[in-house]
Amino acid sequence: MTANGARVLIIDDELPIRRLLKVALAAYGYELAEASSGQEGLQQAAVLHPDLIILDLGLPDVDGLEVIKRLREWSQAPIIILSVREQESEKIKALDAGADDYVTKPFSMGELLARMRVAWRHAAKTTDEPVLSLGELTIDLAHRLVKMKGREVKLTPIEYEILKNLALHAGRVLTHHHLLRTIWGPEYEEETHYLRVYIGQLRRKIEPDPANPRYIITEPGVGYRLAVKEEGANPC
CATH class of the missing domain: 3.40.50.2300 (Response regulator)
Incomplete structure (x- = not known):
């Protein structure tokens, strides 16, 4: 440059x-x-x-x-x-x-x-986007602020870390191991039930219909991804 x-x-x-x-x-x-x-x-x-x-x-x-x-x-x-x-x-x-x-x-x-x-x-050749808008969901990474339909959503620190990691790689699948290692540490890489519990909590807070998620999409047996546009998917 x-x-x-x-x-x-x-x-x-x-x-x-x-x-x-x-x-x-x-x-x-x-x-x-x-x-x-x-x-x-x-x-x-x-x-x-x-x-x-x-x-x-x-x-x-x-x-x-x-x-x-x-x-x-x-x-x-x-x-x-x-x-x-x-x-x-x-x-x-x-x-x-x-x-x-x-x-x-x-x-x-x-x-x-x-x-x-x-x-x-x-320097990594990436574009800085501190605010990610996906339908009615807004994630402001610079200010650690999440909104649904314009209203702030209160997340626990772990819920926010999960959503932040998904947002930083929106559209890409993050494996269970990657999320567990990044958020909890390498000794928790096999504890996939941790993710299921927190993903369920997160969906209840940001999904219009948690049983048919539009934003946090499950890739069975692999991990999760944040949809770049609203869609329905397996909620497991």
């Missing part, structure tokens, strides 16, 4: 750093947006769909690691950490959470630009 027109979101509570980055990166043709807190950064990311995010870990409201995790629920935009935290353990935590690279303050602009180019080369 070239600099010309690329959108970069800077999430940092230090005004001098934001000013420095905006001036320097704008000179290379980048379009810049900024946020001074984690929550503002998450909101900006959902609205702007940045091509790259520069993130400070030491934010005043939400820890940077949590911001990474929240972003990675729906976005594959490269994330470069810019932080004074230089311990190896902090870098590992950030990278494990989903960051693409880590630059320690103070930094040189040349180094940051090089890291940005590398991150873009390795």
